[in-house]
Amino acid sequence: MTKIIPSVSVAYAGNGSSTKSNELGMRPMQERAYERRGEQYLLIKSPPASGKSRALMFIALDKLQNQGLKQAIIVVPERSIGSSFNDEPLSQFGFWADWHVEPKWNLCNAPGNDNGGKVQSLGAFLKSGDKVLVCTHATFRFAVDQFGVAAFDDRLIAVDEFHHVSANPDNRLGAHLGEFIRRDKTHIVAMTGSYFRGDAEAVLAPEDESRFDTVTYTYYEQLNGYEYLKQLDIGYYFYSGSYADEILKVLDPTEKTIVHIPNVNSRESTKDKIKEVEHIIEALGDWQGSDPATGFQLVKMPSGKVLRIADLVDDDQTKRDKVAAALKDPAQKNNRDHVDIIIALGMAKEGFDWIWCEHALTVGYRSSLTEIVQIIGRATRDAPDKTRARFTNLIAEPDASEQAVTEAINDTLKAIAASLLMEQVFVVA
Secondary structure: OOOOOOEEEEEOOOOOHHHOOOOOOOOHHHHHHHOOOOOOEEEEEOOOOOOHHHHHHHHHHHHHHHOOOOEEEEEEOOHHHHHHHOOEOHHHHOOOOOEOOOHHHEHHHOOOOOOOHHHHHHHHHHHOOOOEEEEEHHHHHHHHHHHOHHHHOOEEEEEOOHHHOOOOOOOHHHHHHHHHHHHOOOEEEEEEOOOOOOOOOOOOOHHHHOOOEEEEOOHHHHHHOOOOOOEEEEEEEEEOOOHHHHHHHOOOOOOOEEEEOOOOOOOOOOOOHHHHHHHHHHHHOEEEEEOOOOOOEEEEOOOOOEEEEEEOOOOOHHHHHHHHHHHHOHHHOOOOOOOOEEEEOOOOOOOOOOOOOOEEEEEOOOOOHHHHHHHHHOOOOOOOOOOEEEEEEEEEOOOOOOOOHHHHHHHHHHHHHHHHHHHHHHHHO
8 A cells, every 4th residue: 555655745726828839839938038049148947847948949940040050059968868859840830940850960869979979970060061969968078179169150059957067177068168158159058947056066157157148937837837737745755674675655556657766876775776676576566578669667566457667777788778769759758658667777867758757756865956856857747637746755764773873864854855945946936
């Protein structure tokens, strides 16, 4: 039986305003950002699921068509986020052009690591007549190191998940952006759902930040304006022993859930992530094999229902890539039955778009509020018949016999304080 978890709950009007589109097919946040499309330096602060990717498409197309820029380079922190910038038939909804990326220029889909061939591909793109390229932060950093900032003159550089940037000199992406701003021959659009970093470093130097025009769209505006989602619950569950033995007390297999297991170096980890995943799967029911098309694990519950579980923890790169590709399949985006549970470790956080997710279940404290924002954002997508979403944090109960009891209590308090702060962000933003 699912355990009732102490939680804070926030209700929203659900008036549908944030999902309504204007005559150009833009939702309110996108329209607000598009009004500033002429700015050379633009910072978009907007929560997960508010439509930042599409807002950038509108702005980039205008800069390419009407502002004289040669090309647009979209830079994302990890390959999985590249799918957010797949082709979109924007003209079907009233805009004057469609968004298109030639397959060879979406380097997030290309094999190999972020250096080497992908950097050479970016160099070839700069010499081509094509308009849009998508790559990771890492590939972009290597490319700037190799080709220099001048190679990017008269181009748009759009940086997704901008909180990865830091004013610290050791942050290469931040250093490069400072160089671009000083040269002043590129346009930069920065996008983030949380303009702060867990390490308290400044994202930009004050003199650089002052150059940006800012568009802000708050969590309150976003969630209050949804059509379906009307309630968000944030809860905590304290456990002792192994979390794998306790997790089914809070994991409801009838809810679409993303489970983030703890980092292998954390106190909550059993130090064997593969066995942790196996234990969770076995506890849910009888394993029926894996789906040959998607790689999803098939598990038959006592009720007879077969769960489709995506394992993003598996060390086999080929298997993991197959599962990740199945989760990104654009043909399945609106298919609620495509997958039931996703188990991840470092993946499926920022930029991961699964609108059906009802429960973000996280094991272990997260000292970074940015990470908590991103994880909660996985569940706060609006979707038909989805009226409630929740975030649950499983936290190890401090054991008075531990030598590190002080550290354990502090960690627990940090997790609760961060979660409560998130609730305040929703209420007062």
